[in-house]
Amino acid sequence: MNPYFTNPNNLLFEFNETMLEAQRKAIFAVAIEIQKEEIKNLDLYLEKISKAKKEFSEHNYENDANLAYCLFTLAEIIQLELKMLVSLKEDRMAEAWDILITCEYNLGTVIRNYPFDQDHLQNYLNRLIDYQKTLFPKMMFHSYGGIVKESHCSICKLDYGNCNHFKGKLYNGELCCRHITEVQMEELSVVENPADKRCRAISIENNGEKIDVLTLRKII
Numbered sequence: 046m047n048p049y050f051t052n053p054n055n056l057l058f059e060f061n062e063t064m065l066e067a068q069r070k071a072i073f074a075v076a077i078e079i080q081k082e083e084i085k086n087l088d089l090y091l092e093k094i095s096k097a098k099k100e101f102s103e104h105n106y107e108n109d110a111n112l113a114y115c116l117f118t119l120a121e122i123i124q125l126e127l128k129m130l131v132s133l134k135e136d137r138m139a140e141a142w143d144i145l146i147t148c149e150y151n152l153g154t155v156i157r158n159y160p161f162d163q164d165h166l167q168n169y170l171n172r173l174i175d176y177q178k179t180l181f182p183k184m185m186f187h188s189y190g191g192i193v194k195e196s197h198c199s200i201c202k203l204d205y206g207n208c209n210h211f212k213g214k215l216y217n218g219e220l221c222c223r224h225i226t227e228v229q230m231e232e233l234s235v236v237e238n239p240a241d242k243r244c245r246a247i248s249i250e251n252n253g254e255k256i257d258v259l260t261l262r263k264i265i
């Protein structure tokens with residue numbers, strides 16, 4: 046039996062406790078082995094809250110299921126942030142960048158759907174953006190334009206636009222996505238503000254040599 050059914054406040058209480066502990070460790074100076082241990086601890090919490098979300102959703106407790114989705118995603122973002130710090134310390138810069146951007150996008154989803162005051166989430170988002178500016182160089186990105194020929198709603202599987210679901214919104218603990226199955230490419234351009242910051246220029250040419258944009262190491 047889902048322990049949160051009997052007292053839904055337990056859901057928030059446990060979440061706050063877990064996040065407090067994880068946030069304390071999601072600081073660069075904290076020892077890498079302590080951060081790795083916290084990543085494992087969060088796995089257990091994520092498993093628990095994922096089960097709760099499933100049960101809420103099976104009972105059609107939509108608000109609770111949506112809240113559980115938000116809390117799961119926030120805990121996952123903190124776990125990702127810890128993974129990013131580990132990647133930085135272990136000299137895996139490209140991986141650290143991708144994780145950081147995933148954190149930013151997932152947090153955006155939570156902010157759009159969060160039922161409570163969002164100021165602290167907005168501050169958190171600003172911190173993730175500050176990380177991008179202070180830990181990584183300025184980069185160029187790829188962006189492509191095209192005409193969507195076929196796409197489906199992830200919730201009801203109908204053609205996207207022919208149902209009442211909106212992408213980026215939660216429905217009974219599930220995020221609505223637009224699954225694009227056919228697209229006609231129109232153009233590929235290099236931009237400063239792309240739709241997806243993970244689509245980036247990886248190398249630059251310097252005196253006939255290929256250089257990694259992040260580390261400035263030669264790419265052999």
Ligand SMILES: [Zn+2]
Pocket residue numbers: 198199200201202203208209210
């Ligand atoms: Zn739909």
